[in-house]
Amino acid sequence: MSVLRRSSRLLAKSVIDATMRGATGDSGATTSKARIIGPKRVDGRVPLKKQRASASGVKGSPIKANAAAPTAANIVEIKAVTTTSTAIISAPISTQGTDFIETAKQHLSRTDPRLGEFIARCPKACTLISPRGKSGSCFEALAKSIIYQQISGLAARAIYAKFLRLFDLDLPKAIVVSVDPNDDWGEQSTAPRFPTPSQVLSMSIDTLRSAGLSLRKAEYILELAQQFNSGNLSDVSLSSMSDEQVSRTLTSIRGIGQWTVDMFLMFHLHRPNVLPTLDLAVKKAMCQHFGVPYGKNTPKHAELVELAKVWEPYRSVAAWYMWQLLDTVTL
Incomplete structure (x- = not known):
């Protein structure tokens, strides 16, 4: 049937x-x-x-x-x-x-x-x-998910802070006490700025690793940045895809599995019928x-x-x- x-x-x-x-x-x-x-x-x-x-x-x-x-x-x-x-x-x-x-x-x-x-x-x-991550960038949401994968919330927040500071970006105080990687930055009115795909691509793997990223995660984030920088991915294209299309597209990129896609669909694209x-x-x-x-x-x-x-x-x-x-x- x-x-x-x-x-x-x-x-x-x-x-x-x-x-x-x-x-x-x-x-x-x-x-x-x-x-x-x-x-x-x-x-x-x-x-x-x-x-x-x-x-x-x-x-x-x-x-x-x-x-x-x-x-x-x-x-x-x-x-x-x-x-x-x-x-x-x-x-x-x-x-x-x-x-x-x-x-x-x-x-x-x-x-x-x-x-x-x-x-x-x-x-x-x-x-x-509720809107998650006030910047509204698909690249930010996916890159942040990669950073937070398979490590404790405390370690992930520390690495995320160091990653942003590679680009001279400062975190609001709310991130220090936040646990949820999909949070809305506590009581802050604005989220911290996030590097563009081209800015990330300007960094070497060794520089990214200096923030605490593993070799694989550094590679994954660079590959993701390349997908967005080349125009293969964009906020507009991902938002216009069905859940199934988003899943097929993103899981073809190294470092992004189905769990990450499900969280992205639910908390960033706000899709109503996702079953993780x-x-x-x-x-x-x-x-x-x-x-x-x-x-x-x-x-x-x-x-x-x-x-x-x-x-x-x-x-x-x-x-x-x-x-x-x-x-x-x-x-």
């Missing part, structure tokens, strides 16, 4: 479930009768997959969710939701208005009542729509949330994508709440 057909099927289920709740006076709040606890329900209903598996003698997968077929009365509404979802997926959060996060939260609460229950009690406000399956915290939280066993190499990417279909087209917002869930509950 194609991705489009699977998405339509999940959307159909979301509409039908919402319609049923509306008919019984359910406003979307979680109740003991309808609360989802992973692949099972507490209302005694047997998922369709397990019914079919029992009939055939084959054990069903606990990962794959099942959706009821749409009824004739829901067809028009399902088509409208599908069209709206496509538009949401293709547009950055920042262009969808200040009510976007509230709309996403309401949708997630309807399609995943258990997540809705957590959203209602989460003490933090979702910050995905390589992020261990998101994976652990999803396993806890859906009741799926967590292992070093499991569940696989495809299984996490299947679980997260209920969150579309707001997977970025749901992933943000997965980070909060892990901070709240110890695994």
